[in-house]
Amino acid sequence: MIVNQSQRLDAIIASVSQIETLQKIELPAELAEPKSRLKLLKANHYNWESKKFRKIFAMRFSTKLPKLQQINCILYPRENYPLPIFIFFMLITKRKVIAHLNINCPFDSSEYKNVWVQPLKQRLNKFSEFECADRYPEWMKKYRNSSTIYGMFLHDRLDDLSNCCFDYLDYYMNTVRGSEPETNREKLIQIKKFQEGFIQDIRTQDKAQSMIAKMIGAKTARRIFYEVTT
Numbered sequence: 001m002i003v004n005q006s007q008r009l010d011a012i013i014a015s016v017s018q019i020e021t022l023q024k025i026e027l028p029a030e031l032a033e034p035k036s037r038l039k040l041l042k043a044n045h046y047n048w049e050s051k052k053f054r055k056i057f058a059m060r061f062s063t064k065l066p067k068l069q070q071i072n073c074i075l076y077p078r079e080n081y082p083l084p085i086f087i088f089f090m091l092i093t094k095r096k097v098i099a100h101l102n103i104n105c106p107f108d109s110s111e112y113k114n115v116w117v118q119p120l121k122q123r124l125n126k127f128s129e130f131e132c133a134d135r136y137p138e139w140m141k142k143y144r145n146s147s148t149i150y151g152m153f154l155h156d157r158l159d160d161l162s163n164c165c166f167d168y169l170d171y172y173m174n175t176v177r178g179s180e181p182e183t184n185r186e187k188l189i190q191i192k193k194f195q196e197g198f199i200q201d202i203r204t205q206d207k208a209q210s211m212i213a214k215m216i217g218a219k220t221a222r223r224i225f226y227e228v229t230t
Contacts, residue, residue: 005069005092008162009060012073012088012169013048019173020050031228036215040064043216045228052176054078057229063215068093074229075172079192082106082182084116086172088165092158099161101149101168106194107187113145115175120147123167127160139205143198199230 016022025047034043043061050056055076062069070091077083084103091098103116124147132151136144144150149164182188203209203225213221 005060005062005071005090008090009058009071009073011166012071013046013056013058015166015169016056016075016173019177020052022048022050022056024048025055027228030220031224034216034220034224041215045224047228052078052081052083052179055230059229066093076195076230077176079195080181080188081179082112082187082191083176083179084172085195085198086169088169090161090165092155095155097153097155097158097161099149099151099153101161101165102143103145103147103168103172104143104194104198105145106191116172117145117147119171120168123147123171124149124164126167127164130157130161137205137207139201202230 013022027045027047032045034041034045036043041061041063044059046058048056048058053075055074057074057076058072060069060071068091070089072089073087075086077085084105087100087102087104089098089100103120105112105116130149130151130153132153135152136150140150147168149161153161182191206225209221209225212224
């Protein structure tokens with residue numbers, strides 16, 4: 001039974017490792033466990049790679065004031081595989097849960113969506129609607145699809161959000177299992193361009209970098225976003 005964010009992140013990585021053999025990428029200590037001012041933040045960052053993923057990023061952190069827990073996981077496929085980028089983020093406060101669950105697709109054809117998006121939409125429909133005020137940042141709107149979850153929810157939706165993540169991940173990884181390298185040159189160029197664009201967006205548009213910079217310093221925060229997160 002998952003009772004906290006640490007166990008939730010461990011379970012996500014365990015699910016991935018059932019399909020892909022993960023090789024841990026050693027990180028410098030100052031990036032793996034950055035120290036915060038006044039010791040208000042406890043953070044851990046991780047990277048792995050595998051045959052079909054050039055990087056799997058995972059992080060967990062907690063703060064004392066305000067009291068919160070957060071996990072984040074991003075699966076970056078290698079550029080010769082036509083796979084979406086999988087992302088899951090969850091921040092828990094005393095009363096609220098901010099969550100982002102998505103697959104960021106390099107192609108928008110109906111054929112591609114029928115493989116990757118529609119099966120997730122069917123899984124999403126098993127849950128009560130995740131209703132909330134639309135807080136989606138402008139730069140992220142281009143990555144939305146009909147299976148995307150993003151927003152601030154009441155704490156009582158925590159288990160539903162977590163279960164939906166694992167439903168998505170189960171389908172995603174089992175589809176990854178049967179995937180083959182892309183050989184079409186034009187599609188390979190499109191995959192590369194898409195992934196480079198997403199990485200640039202994370203590095204330059206994600207406001208979390210400035211928030212973390214206030215606790216660990218701008219230089220270290222930038223290094224994490226450029227060297228670890230992406």
